[in-house]
Amino acid sequence: MRNGLLLIAVLVSSVPLQVWGQTTTGTGQTIFVSTFSGRQILKIVDSNPAKVFVLYTGDAQFEPEGISLGPDNKIYVCDSLGNRIWRITQDGTSAAVIYNFLPSNSTRPQGPEGPSFNHAGDLFFNTRNDESRPATGVWTITGLGSTSDAGPFNPVNILPTSQIGTFFGEGTTFDGQNNLLIVDSSGGRILKSSPSYTSATVIIPNTDQSTVLSEPIGIAVNNQNDIFVANFGSGNIDHFSSAGVFLGTYVTFTSLDRPAYMQFDPSGNLFVVTVQDEYARHGKVWRLPPPQISSQTTPTPILVVDLNTVYTSQNVQILTSDQAVGLTLAAFTTPPQNITPGGTNTFIYPNFKMVIPFPNSVQMNGAATMQVSFIPIAQDVFHATRLPSKGDNGFSGGTPLPPTTDAQCAIITNTGGNCIIARNKCFDSTGHEFPTCPIRATTDLIGLASYFNTQSPLSHPALIIASEDSNSWNNITQSFDADPTLKGGTLGFNSDEVIVNLGGCHTLTLGLTPSTVRRGSITTVAGSIQSCAATAQTVVMTLTLIGPGRPNACASTKTLIFSPPPFSLRPGTSVPFGFPFRVPSNTCPGTYFVTGMTTSGPQAADITSTSLTVTQ
Structure with a gap:
């Protein structure tokens, strides 16, 4: 996301489970959602009705965006505006900054975005490009599973802007062949980098007006290695083959709901966060079940939870906002x-x-x-x-x-x-x-x-x-x-x-x-x-x-x-x-x-x- 509001509140630990939201029969999947300037990481259970509770509330500078589950079963959070990366346990009892940009070292990355892990368990992340945080390309941190919270963690700039260009980076993900897919949000492109990740090519260009991406943010890959891109600008999710060929619009949300980050579960359900403005307000979590018949290409979104309903209806307020941006699932797939x-x-x-x-x-x-x-x-x-x-x-x-x-x-x-x-x-x-x-x-x-x-x-x-x-x-x-x-x-x-x-x-x-x-x-x-x-x-x-x-x-x-x-x-x-x-x-x-x-x-x-x- 490009902008954000800063809210001031005291540090809050996990709170008792609460029940809100609406859904059909749930899958039981556990979903973790970041709330941007709401400064919180939420745990949401896809049940009927959905269950929501606060996993972690950060300090005044904590503005979480992209999040990903690591092979160590911990949640990695890109605090883009704070120039930090956090590691948080799934019960919220431990939260540590594993990377923090220091102004004295201008060669290190600022504005981390869109974290993901390759098959070896290495963390990759994109970087944003705004007035105070120049884009520096894509970085990686290795050895996370065997390194304590004290570090040291040393990001390596594997794909600098001199190779891939200067752009506002958002999501990243890996396909089944361990290829890295990178979202260029400002340029409306998707780049692909194969192991050993020393170069990248444009796999989905911004040239065909019939398939142009509009402020893409999230990216996901299904079990067939097809690519799905969430367009914040046009409010839809586009479907591409593994080679980048446009296969059609997978789903279009209402005129107000705009998709941000998303992820497939192992059963083919696509979980998506939508928001209604660039401040990430009125966040919702959706589940898109896989098509039931071969001719059905457009699934019907199922609302898991409307965070605005949770935020405004509770007697004792536990959410600091109804915002939402990042999403990851408590499901782990081993390397092939x-x-x-x-x-x-x-x-x-x-x-x-x-x-x-x-x-x-x-x-x-x-x-x-x-x-x-x-x-x-x-x-x-x-x-x-x-x-x-x-x-x-x-x-x-x-x-x-x-x-x-x-x-x-x-x-x-x-x-x-x-x-x-x-x-x-x-x-x-x-x-x-x-x-x-x-x-x-x-x-x-x-x-x-x-x-x-x-x-x-x-x-x-x-x-x-x-x-x-x-x-x-x-x-x-x-x-x-x-x-x-x-x-x-x-x-x-x-x-x-x-x-x-x-x-x-x-x-x-x-x-x-x-x-x-x-x-x-x-x-x-x-x-x-x-x-x-x-x-x-x-x-x-x-x-x-x-x-x-x-x-x-x-x-x-x-x-x-x-x-x-x-x-x-x-x-x-x-x-x-x-x-x-x-x-x-x-x-x-x-x-x-x-x-x-x-x-x-x-x-x-x-x-x-x-x-x-x-x-x-």
């Missing part, structure tokens, strides 16, 4: 990883880990890379109807919890009261996403160990349970088989996971020495169970060998190889285990998985797998 038969991939999000060992028999069917999106969902919105039906990619059907509990998952520790959905996203070699992951294994089960990384002294960890084409709670937690009636055959890899909160708290580690043996030989199975609970637990452990069976019957089988009697695990202790395991001499050569599962009470507490290669 190459996937191959016989390989193992590990996807990590703070506190969560997903490990996928692919057997040699797996058929990728064109899938070349995979990403995992971790999506926090508000507890009161997450319920049985949000889970994937069998073989489906949407959140519908299924029974996520045991029959003795209600249809809502419990709060997961360290996620701000949210439940989590983890969505596996498969892409072909050109970066286009498959609607459903096409991966199949012809003879072996696809191994999957997904769990919450428990850390002492958490008393209620969470376990990510793979749905694997089935939503039966017993199948998921006990047999871990896509279909208990199938032993071998074609087993699909579902693209969504179910995450629930479980009562036990311990971490299972597992290893094999050696991990490649001849049939009839011995390997040593060893590991440990580490407690992170505040009280003693009764633990049951089972170790299962999964893989090809006997000669002439080499379909996928499961063989129980070790199950000691239940034992007590005291708080803060670790119980090691180890034993020799002789591979039967009539075992078929191939790749096997030794899967360990522990339970505390009736529910699983942790699960992990390691591979075993058997030769002749």
